[in-house]
Amino acid sequence: MSESTRPRGAVGAPIPKLDAPERVTGRIRYIHEIGLPRMLHGAVLRAEVPHARIVRVDTSRALSLPGVRAVLTGADVPLVPFGHGRDNTALKADFVRCIRDEVAAVAADTEEIAREACRRIRVEYEPLPAIFDPEEAARPGALRVWPEREDNLAFNYHYDHGDVAAGEAESDAVVEGTYRLHYVTHACLGTSGIVAAFDSDGRLTLHSVTQVPFLYRRDMSRIVGVPPEHIRVIQAAIGGGFGSKLDIYPYEPIAIFLARATGRPVRILFDRGEEFRDSPTRQPAIVHLRSGARRDGTLTFRTARLLLDNGAHTSWGATTPFVMMQTFSSLYRVPHAAFDAEVVYTHNPYAGSFRGYGNLQATFPIEVQLDELAESLGIDPLELRLRNAQVPGEVTGQGLVFQSCGLAECLRTAAAASGWEEKRRAYAQAGEGPLRRGIGMASMVHTGGGAKIYHSDGCGTVLTVDDFGSVTLVTGATEIGQGSETVLAQIAAEELGIPVDRFTVVNSDTQVKPWDVGVHASRTTFIAGNAARMAANKARRKLLDAAAEQLGVPAGDLEIRDGDVVRASDGKVLTDVGRVVRKLHFATRYDVVTTTAYYEPPSAMQDPGFKGNVSPTYSFATHVVEVEVDVETGVIRPLRVTAVHDAGRVINPLGALGQVEGGVAMGLGYAMTEDLVIREGRVLNGSFRDYKLFTAPEMPEVDVRWVETADPDGPFGAKGIGEAPAICIAPAVVNAVYQATGRRFRSLPLRPERVALELARGEGEE
Amino acid sequence: MSSTADLDLVVNGERVTAPARPGDTLLDVLRGPLGLTGAKAGCREGECGACTVLLDGLAVNACLTLAWTCAGREVVTVEGLSRDGVLSPVQRAFVDAWAVQCGFCTPGMVLQATALLARNPDPTPEEARRGIEGNLCRCTGYGRIVEAIRAAAAAGRANP
Numbered sequence: 001m002s003e004s005t006r007p008r009g010a011v012g013a014p015i016p017k018l019d020a021p022e023r024v025t026g027r028i029r030y031i032h033e034i035g036l037p038r039m040l041h042g043a044v045l046r047a048e049v050p051h052a053r054i055v056r057v058d059t060s061r062a063l064s065l066p067g068v069r070a071v072l073t074g075a076d077v078p079l080v081p082f083g084h085g086r087d088n089t090a091l092k093a094d095f096v097r098c099i100r101d102e103v104a105a106v107a108a109d110t111e112e113i114a115r116e117a118c119r120r121i122r123v124e125y126e127p128l129p130a131i132f133d134p135e136e137a138a139r140p141g142a143l144r145v146w147p148e149r150e151d152n153l154a155f156n157y158h159y160d161h162g163d164v165a166a167g168e169a170e171s172d173a174v175v176e177g178t179y180r181l182h183y184v185t186h187a188c189l190g191t192s193g194i195v196a197a198f199d200s201d202g203r204l205t206l207h208s209v210t211q212v213p214f215l216y217r218r219d220m221s222r223i224v225g226v227p228p229e230h231i232r233v234i235q236a237a238i239g240g241g242f243g244s245k246l247d248i249y250p251y252e253p254i255a256i257f258l259a260r261a262t263g264r265p266v267r268i269l270f271d272r273g274e275e276f277r278d279s280p281t282r283q284p285a286i287v288h289l290r291s292g293a294r295r296d297g298t299l300t301f302r303t304a305r306l307l308l309d310n311g312a313h314t315s316w317g318a319t320t321p322f323v324m325m326q327t328f329s330s331l332y333r334v335p336h337a338a339f340d341a342e343v344v345y346t347h348n349p350y351a352g353s354f355r356g357y358g359n360l361q362a363t364f365p366i367e368v369q370l371d372e373l374a375e376s377l378g379i380d381p382l383e384l385r386l387r388n389a390q391v392p393g394e395v396t397g398q399g400l401v402f403q404s405c406g407l408a409e410c411l412r413t414a415a416a417a418s419g420w421e422e423k424r425r426a427y428a429q430a431g432e433g434p435l436r437r438g439i440g441m442a443s444m445v446h447t448g449g450g451a452k453i454y455h456s457d458g459c460g461t462v463l464t465v466d467d468f469g470s471v472t473l474v475t476g477a478t479e480i481g482q483g484s485e486t487v488l489a490q491i492a493a494e495e496l497g498i499p500v501d502r503f504t505v506v507n508s509d510t511q512v513k514p515w516d517v518g519v520h521a522s523r524t525t526f527i528a529g530n531a532a533r534m535a536a537n538k539a540r541r542k543l544l545d546a547a548a549e550q551l552g553v554p555a556g557d558l559e560i561r562d563g564d565v566v567r568a569s570d571g572k573v574l575t576d577v578g579r580v581v582r583k584l585h586f587a588t589r590y591d592v593v594t595t596t597a598y599y600e601p602p603s604a605m606q607d608p609g610f611k612g613n614v615s616p617t618y619s620f621a622t623h624v625v626e627v628e629v630d631v632e633t634g635v636i637r638p639l640r641v642t643a644v645h646d647a648g649r650v651i652n653p654l655g656a657l658g659q660v661e662g663g664v665a666m667g668l669g670y671a672m673t674e675d676l677v678i679r680e681g682r683v684l685n686g687s688f689r690d691y692k693l694f695t696a697p698e699m700p701e702v703d704v705r706w707v708e709t710a711d712p713d714g715p716f717g718a719k720g721i722g723e724a725p726a727i728c729i730a731p732a733v734v735n736a737v738y739q740a741t742g743r744r745f746r747s748l749p750l751r752p753e754r755v756a757l758e759l760a761r762g763e764g765e766e
Numbered sequence: 767m768s769s770t771a772d773l774d775l776v777v778n779g780e781r782v783t784a785p786a787r788p789g790d791t792l793l794d795v796l797r798g799p800l801g802l803t804g805a806k807a808g809c810r811e812g813e814c815g816a817c818t819v820l821l822d823g824l825a826v827n828a829c830l831t832l833a834w835t836c837a838g839r840e841v842v843t844v845e846g847l848s849r850d851g852v853l854s855p856v857q858r859a860f861v862d863a864w865a866v867q868c869g870f871c872t873p874g875m876v877l878q879a880t881a882l883l884a885r886n887p888d889p890t891p892e893e894a895r896r897g898i899e900g901n902l903c904r905c906t907g908y909g910r911i912v913e914a915i916r917a918a919a920a921a922g923r924a925n926p
Binding site: 021022029032188189190191240241271481482483654662687688689702 | 844857912
């Protein structure tokens, strides 16, 4: 492949997103625009109390409403447990254990009738005591959410390397603290939904917004009792994913049961209130962290004890320690580390996966505590981080192999670009008046090519070069707006020598596309990219062999450039790929140019002690944030963000820039404004009015820079970028606020009323 | 479930008649009987801006606008911006700047930007940001969108 690594112009080019014209014209179809003949509309009735026995469900007033076609309760459907803890069911028959628990569902002629019918269902509850505080739930003898279990402990995780006691003995400074991370939610602009339709043979077609279509098909099969090979998943355009669609949630099998009960297609769409209340959240966490260093700043040990609120049922949130521990073990060089996490049931809503998958919650305490360590040692935060930054080729205590690693260069570039030294010095002098400025930094490491949590972390591709020289790239990968279709076309175009504008990417139908794990763990560029490149390489060789035979010259003398077959020595155009394929069809070999590839990354499943190289590569970043704090009102204004990322070779600088700018906005929201307020199990602020996303005028200037390490296994050197930009903003904000105010916050978000109150309480720590 | 009557509107330059109930919003009528689904129902309470359309040239939240208040008036939706397959300058700029990710906010953003440029053909970055403050985007962080608005403005000055 040596000559094909030579850039031809597609990789690294700022090519506009291929499907953007469909989106700017409003033509692309989201789940809200999928309609089928005779389709009914479904709605779901949820629990009104967080913990109760369901005494009686009276559906008669719903059934008597004209236009209602079916009403289902837990008594009417199979209650196959699903989810990571196998503790959720589509509808609940006997007990409700959190406020979002699904009690009944309606299919009707219109959405309006279906929702009205839900309001007419009378549920008699016997309210039961409930437990909402995870610390209380973790205590012996606490009220049990699942009485058949011994206690509320849903999962626990232990990881360690080295000898923490020895590390502590070598330490000149030790700091510790407790950090609390709150609930936030994805708040995708496009609300969730599904359309379920059975055909006359009992085969099921799901128009879905899932991020994991093949796993979805397999898992849904068990829940609804349809063989997986009889389930076709067609992904509608997805109006934002961010991990929110990585699991099956009850409304999805409910739609299938309603379709089965009525014999008609059924669509369920969430409204905005449901999207806030009834979608998964980011995993909240209480983290007790302790770490030490020698006088020169060399880190000696790190121990973390975490308590995670599982809510009443288990979705992916409960598995975030798996990612968190990578950060605790491997963000900077830590010779001795130990990590313990307990995940406990409560009667709260439950968390799913959310961009970063636990890494925001892990990076926050580590990076805030590093600044505290730096202060206690009298070392500049940049120096402390540089002293402990890994270099390429390092293997961490957990066995993560950093075959490409630009962490130190990210730190240096971010410092230089942000004016770190001068500003750090200038802001050290507390200003006059209420406006104080500060500058802070934080770094991160994240998987840059998936995570091998299944026996395969692979992706398939089918690529066809047709008789007019156009290319159809069928990829297993899923597009959620991140631009995978463009990046994959660029990679294949580079390999093939055929321009991107001749590509069509097909990526949304399990009946057509080959298998893929799904869109998560920042894996698509790396894994689907390598698969696309392999398929393109096979097609290129086939085209060149055929051209060589047709032209009577050795294949080694030929190249494909810009869709033409040229003489390698002087670039003279001899024929074009369309003509080569036509001759292949009609005259020479009676063959087509359709190739397949399956790429399996060289990563490993971890051992029972969670050791092993779970991803083929890792991405790194440093963010520097400059803030201005009004110490009277508590209003924090982010002035400037410098975001430096090592995502390997950048395939598309515009798309990558969009990932970083969007991740920074999401990370700033986590740090400063977004707070899903849950009291006694109820979401109190289920609207955009009360759940505050950053708006355009509130966004600071974002200066994005790249440290382009070339990953040896990445497609043209690329690594993943999807999650990284959201991960290390919050600690950088907190560190900047500390410099500005002398107050080190250990929980989020830094909303003005809270900041003002804390500052009014006087000097010291939270 | 109340009865409908015929509502006359001018949508994307064409006179149309649509059945509408007294409580229907402009968004209901556009997405329902008129089949113009470019305007999105992101929240139905005027908070996200995904339903933004132009009403007599001004950007409004179609989800908060009662359909009957629009009788006889001119509505422009995202479907009305491109003609004969040629994108409008704002649409073109959104494509070229990668101002689009999941795209759910995009039709509303494009119309808000179109309205902004109609009243201020040369906005500063700050004015461009203020211009779209009522439109939420979860994907882009707004940077590329502001870039697109500025590029569309520059293109407008080059080809007035």
